[in-house]
Amino acid sequence: MYNGQPQQLEGETFASFREFRDRALQGIRQGARVVSFWGYPAHDGMVILVMTLAFDKEGYLETLSIEIKDSYESLTPRIAQVHWFEREIFEKWGVRPEGHLWLKPIRFENTHSNNQSLPSVTDFMRIEGEEIHEVAVGPVHAGIIESGHFRFQCHGEQVFHLEISLGYQHRGIEKALIGGPNKRTIHYVETLSGDAAIGHSLAYAQAIEGLAGCSVPLRAAVLRSIMLELERLANHTGDLGALAQDVGYLPTSSYCGRLRGDFLNLTALICGNRFGRNMVKPGGVMFDINDSMRKEIIKRLTSIFSDVRNAVSLMLDSAMVVDRFDETGALTKETALELGLVGIAARACGIDRDVRFDFPSGAFKFSQIPVSTYSSGDVFARAFVRWLELQRSVEFILGQLDALPNGPIIVNVASLKNEHIIISLTEGWRGEICHSVITDKNGKIAQYKIVDPSFHNWYGLVVALRGEEISDFPLCNKSFNLSYCGHDL
Amino acid sequence: MIKTLFARLKQGYRTMPFPIDVKALPERYLGRPFISADISEEDVKKCDLVCPTGAIGKSNERFTLDLGKCLFCGECQKACSDKVVSFSRDYCLAAENRSDLLISSVLAARKKEFNKKVRHIFGRSLKLRQVSAGGCNACEADINVLNTLSFDLGRFGIQFVASPRHADGIVVTGPVTKNMRLALEKTYAAIPAPKLVIAVGACAISGGPYRGHQEANNGVDSIIPVDLYVPGCPPHPLTILDGLIKIMGKDL
Numbered sequence: 001m002y003n004g005q006p007q008q009l010e011g012e013t014f015a016s017f018r019e020f021r022d023r024a025l026q027g028i029r030q031g032a033r034v035v036s037f038w039g040y041p042a043h044d045g046m047v048i049l050v051m052t053l054a055f056d057k058e059g060y061l062e063t064l065s066i067e068i069k070d071s072y073e074s075l076t077p078r079i080a081q082v083h084w085f086e087r088e089i090f091e092k093w094g095v096r097p098e099g100h101l102w103l104k105p106i107r108f109e110n111t112h113s114n115n116q117s118l119p120s121v122t123d124f125m126r127i128e129g130e131e132i133h134e135v136a137v138g139p140v141h142a143g144i145i146e147s148g149h150f151r152f153q154c155h156g157e158q159v160f161h162l163e164i165s166l167g168y169q170h171r172g173i174e175k176a177l178i179g180g181p182n183k184r185t186i187h188y189v190e191t192l193s194g195d196a197a198i199g200h201s202l203a204y205a206q207a208i209e210g211l212a213g214c215s216v217p218l219r220a221a222v223l224r225s226i227m228l229e230l231e232r233l234a235n236h237t238g239d240l241g242a243l244a245q246d247v248g249y250l251p252t253s254s255y256c257g258r259l260r261g262d263f264l265n266l267t268a269l270i271c272g273n274r275f276g277r278n279m280v281k282p283g284g285v286m287f288d289i290n291d292s293m294r295k296e297i298i299k300r301l302t303s304i305f306s307d308v309r310n311a312v313s314l315m316l317d318s319a320m321v322v323d324r325f326d327e328t329g330a331l332t333k334e335t336a337l338e339l340g341l342v343g344i345a346a347r348a349c350g351i352d353r354d355v356r357f358d359f360p361s362g363a364f365k366f367s368q369i370p371v372s373t374y375s376s377g378d379v380f381a382r383a384f385v386r387w388l389e390l391q392r393s394v395e396f397i398l399g400q401l402d403a404l405p406n407g408p409i410i411v412n413v414a415s416l417k418n419e420h421i422i423i424s425l426t427e428g429w430r431g432e433i434c435h436s437v438i439t440d441k442n443g444k445i446a447q448y449k450i451v452d453p454s455f456h457n458w459y460g461l462v463v464a465l466r467g468e469e470i471s472d473f474p475l476c477n478k479s480f481n482l483s484y485c486g487h488d489l
Numbered sequence: 490m491i492k493t494l495f496a497r498l499k500q501g502y503r504t505m506p507f508p509i510d511v512k513a514l515p516e517r518y519l520g521r522p523f524i525s526a527d528i529s530e531e532d533v534k535k536c537d538l539v540c541p542t543g544a545i546g547k548s549n550e551r552f553t554l555d556l557g558k559c560l561f562c563g564e565c566q567k568a569c570s571d572k573v574v575s576f577s578r579d580y581c582l583a584a585e586n587r588s589d590l591l592i593s594s595v596l597a598a599r600k601k602e603f604n605k606k607v608r609h610i611f612g613r614s615l616k617l618r619q620v621s622a623g624g625c626n627a628c629e630a631d632i633n634v635l636n637t638l639s640f641d642l643g644r645f646g647i648q649f650v651a652s653p654r655h656a657d658g659i660v661v662t663g664p665v666t667k668n669m670r671l672a673l674e675k676t677y678a679a680i681p682a683p684k685l686v687i688a689v690g691a692c693a694i695s696g697g698p699y700r701g702h703q704e705a706n707n708g709v710d711s712i713i714p715v716d717l718y719v720p721g722c723p724p725h726p727l728t729i730l731d732g733l734i735k736i737m738g739k740d741l
Binding site for chain 1 (some may be wrong): 492493496497499502503515516517518520538539541542560561562563564602618619620622623624625626627628629630631632633634636637638639649651652663664666667668669671672676677692697698700702704705716722723725726
């Protein structure tokens with residue numbers, strides 16, 4: 001199946017788990033990766049597991065499903081990237097993946113057991129020995145950031161292992177989306193991960209439009225892509241500033257702090273909200289831009305970007321900064337592929353993986369942004385990929401504004417096809433956002449599964465930190481800058 | 490070094506004045522809403538059909554819009570007409586009492602001066618700790634932005650600190666998820682008294698879109714007493730700044 005194209009629900013279930021497993025393994029051998037792996041309840045206490053494989057180079061998605069009773073043979077030992085997905089299935093539905101290497105809850109939803117444990121009050125992988133010590137950080141952090149728990153096993157300054165335990169931000173969004181769409185749906189989607197409101201609302205709108213067989217007017221598609229790239233510009237600029245701050249390079253840090261806000265204000269110029277709320281709706285967008293606003297955006301964007309170029313090149317020309325970024329928190333390409341990383345983290349390992357290019361939808365079908373990669377896999381690479389993407393996004397937005405198609409910005413959306421499944425992918429600023437939606441026999445949402453890029457990438461941070469000094473954790477963490485609530489849902 | 494100096498010249502002086510003229514805010518920004526005295530039962534029904542959080546309702550026989558629940562999506566304005574409900578660009582929304590967030594057609598006199606006790610104790614310096622209790626990172630980001638040179642929070646004597654022991658109060662975002670409740674209570678307990686609690690965003694005030702969820706509480710004041718409510722989803726940084734300055738007893 002393809003990105004944003006619905007498929008009838010019936011007839012795809014495998015007869016036995018062995019066949020399901022073999023097809024998954026075969027897919028992985030053919031170069032696919034796991035976009036999502038989740039479950040939902042069926043009749044008589046059965047649980048249906050759904051795995052979506054992405055064949056990036058072919059632009060093709062394959063969805064496998066299987067009915068399971070209480071347990072199945074864990075896929076994690078052979079497909080490392082399903083590690084957290086299997087923990088999620090176990091937590092949510094009580095289905096045990098036998099032979100999973102580190103089975104425990106993922107969000108501490110406490111739904112399937114009476115266990116009232118918290119993410120920080122649970123078993124952690126521990127290293128024993130002389131001079132081994134443990135450092136616990138969170139849930140409340142020193143800065144103004146979301147809540148999560150980090151447990152380090154250290155030998156002196158060196159981190160042997162980090163375990164990330166999340167779930168503090170769990171708000172029960174997926175469950176609440178069932179039965180929709182309704183008046184709250186778009187607000188759930190926009191607050192899935194507040195700094196990626198456009199990325200997520202776009203994935204949602206695309207799913208609904210696909211299920212309704214509705215095609216979005218071209219002008220709306222272009223405006224959406226502009227908003228998505230503005231979101232990327234704001235966040236990448238903010239991240240580059242924050243990386244500068246974490247190595248004590250204050251000029252870039254303070255300039256980028258301001259410039260990030262200027263990008264957010266550009267978003268607010270278009271839709272009134274700095275985070276792009278209320279812009280994307282199924283069927284199109286809510287706000288148009290007239291010619292004077294178009295000129296204003298071009299003027300401001302050019303001026304802001306000139307300051308960004310100045311601030312970022314200052315940092316990248318500083319030997320002190322580059323020395324701190326180089327070889328810190330490095331991942332190899334092989335590791336990144338095995339963990340199924342997405343977005344900046346993957347592209348910084350030399351993997352040319354980008355939904356805008358591999359599974360284009362909307363305006364990206366017509367104007368493609370080259371995929372920005374860098375090969376060293378370290379903090380420098382993650383910073384540099386951001387800088388490359390900044391340049392290409394600005395170029396893209398200016399190009400789109402130069403040739404805005406005419407026409408309406410929103411159309412009516414018909415009722416949804418019943419008993420269909422759709423996989424909707426977008427490239428949020430962090431990476432691949434995946435929304436899988438299944439409709440019931442009345443055309444209402446029966447199941448809604450969200451995979452934020454953070455869900456794939458948190459484990460990348462774990463591996464990146466192995467062997468590093470614990471004092472480099474903030475820098476490594478910032479270079480990934482993952483979402484807590486996007487993970488916790 | 491010379492490059493750094495040239496960059497400094499290019500980047501210029503960027504700290505904005507405060508308070509600012511509302512006209513400086515984007516034209517499409519939705520600030521303080523108004524309800525017309527002519528609002529009918531019919532209009533309210535129309536609003537209720539589209540309002541994601543049921544912010545428009547009845548209180549003391551009067552139709553009210555609850556700023557604490559409002560997500561500022563503007564759907565109500567579209568559903569009836571902007572003669573009935575309309576959003577201004579006024580960004581000063583913070584209030585000390587939950588009931589002050591109920592907007593009705595009768596304009597209540599806007600309080601000029603906030604709590605005198607607070608002014609006496611924290612009037613010149615306010616150190617705050619932030620706790621995200623299920624926030625989506627939008628409120629957090631727009632609190633964080635106050636630390637940038639654009640807003641330069643430090644010039645007002647306000648600072649975000651890294652430990653509750655160093656703090657005069659906490660700023661809470663998010664509806665207070667079940668999993669964060671204990672951490673919030675512990676952070677609150679760790680702050681030496683007298684202490685302030687500031688709830689930022691619709692989630693922290695009323696649960697926002699998560700109101701009624703089993704996984705979360707309906708805002709901060711179901712757990713700890715709140716001294717300042719800052720509405721919005723998320724509030725504009727200026728709305729937060731205005732609230733912080735007002736609770737220090739200052740009126741700029």
